[in-house]
Amino acid sequence: MTKPVVDLIIVGSIGIDDIETPAEKREGILGGSVSYACAAASFFSHTGMVGVVGTDFPQEFRDTWSNMNIDLEGLQTVEGGTFRWGGKYHENMDNRDTLFTDLGVFETFSPELPEDYKEAPYLFLGNIHPALQLHVLEQVKDPKFVLIDTMDLWINIAKEDLEKVISKCHMLTLNESEAQLYTGEHSLTQAAKALLELGPEYVLIKKGGNGSMLFTKEDVFLLHAYPLDSFKDPTGAGDTFAGGLMGALCDSGKTDKEAIRQAMVYGSITASFGVEEFSLERLVELDRDQIGIRVAEFKEMCRI
Numbered sequence: 001m002t003k004p005v006v007d008l009i010i011v012g013s014i015g016i017d018d019i020e021t022p023a024e025k026r027e028g029i030l031g032g033s034v035s036y037a038c039a040a041a042s043f044f045s046h047t048g049m050v051g052v053v054g055t056d057f058p059q060e061f062r063d064t065w066s067n068m069n070i071d072l073e074g075l076q077t078v079e080g081g082t083f084r085w086g087g088k089y090h091e092n093m094d095n096r097d098t099l100f101t102d103l104g105v106f107e108t109f110s111p112e113l114p115e116d117y118k119e120a121p122y123l124f125l126g127n128i129h130p131a132l133q134l135h136v137l138e139q140v141k142d143p144k145f146v147l148i149d150t151m152d153l154w155i156n157i158a159k160e161d162l163e164k165v166i167s168k169c170h171m172l173t174l175n176e177s178e179a180q181l182y183t184g185e186h187s188l189t190q191a192a193k194a195l196l197e198l199g200p201e202y203v204l205i206k207k208g209g210n211g212s213m214l215f216t217k218e219d220v221f222l223l224h225a226y227p228l229d230s231f232k233d234p235t236g237a238g239d240t241f242a243g244g245l246m247g248a249l250c251d252s253g254k255t256d257k258e259a260i261r262q263a264m265v266y267g268s269i270t271a272s273f274g275v276e277e278f279s280l281e282r283l284v285e286l287d288r289d290q291i292g293i294r295v296a297e298f299k300e301m302c303r304i
């Protein structure tokens, strides 16, 4: 059998963002779930991006991805405007308000995989409408491991579609409030139990700066977040975490629980770099050695 052209496919949104934090305001920067996730995964695996941009999309942003060796064969360019999103963070940087969402070409996005992507063993269904996630999943021939992410919007308006696609995935990732919203359970262990009933073998609950929890029917694994002195922009941290995790898992060639736990460490550490600057600005200058050094430092911090 010939080796697939990419080892990991990631689908999700591509946005041009305006972001305001208490310290700084930035306009027209590269964002979107698939942009963060592919950038993070690119340190560990050969990753293909599946997404859509409009004819207004700057060449400079494409070059950013190409320079990270992200495969862009699955990137569609469609007549019209790229998805745009604006967000403003509160003083505590934990909460934010969406200022505007302009769907542009994202509104009619139909993700079609290039023929040579269909053999890819690892798949990350990033945050888009669950019917589109299912459409992607159905095109991949025999994936070894599929991770799915979602958001409150789809939980509120497309739960049936979401349930259908989640049941076909190996792992589901949500943040704490989404897990509570989905299940109506305040306790995260109760919420995880209910989510595991939907079918996935693993449920990963992200708690922002408070780390993450990996649930299976048998046990739970707790991971701290790397303690940072300061950070500039938490946008896309969850996507960076999940992208790094999938990249590292793909690099290991495995799909078992121990490999997922190790991959979570790489995802989390990659995300800790990502939030140090806006957009992909920190990730573009990062290398695997720097990630390795911080992973070692982190493991030492966690030793009991």
Ligand code: AMP
Pocket: 013, 014, 015, 016, 017, 030, 031, 032, 033, 084, 085, 101, 127, 128, 153, 234, 235, 236, 237, 238, 239
């Ligand atoms: P996160 O911080 O994980 O919510 O990811 C933020 C990124 O998601 C931003 O770069 C936005 O461009 C993108 N985004 C914002 N709203 C949506 C939406 N409704 N659907 C898909 N992507 C979105």
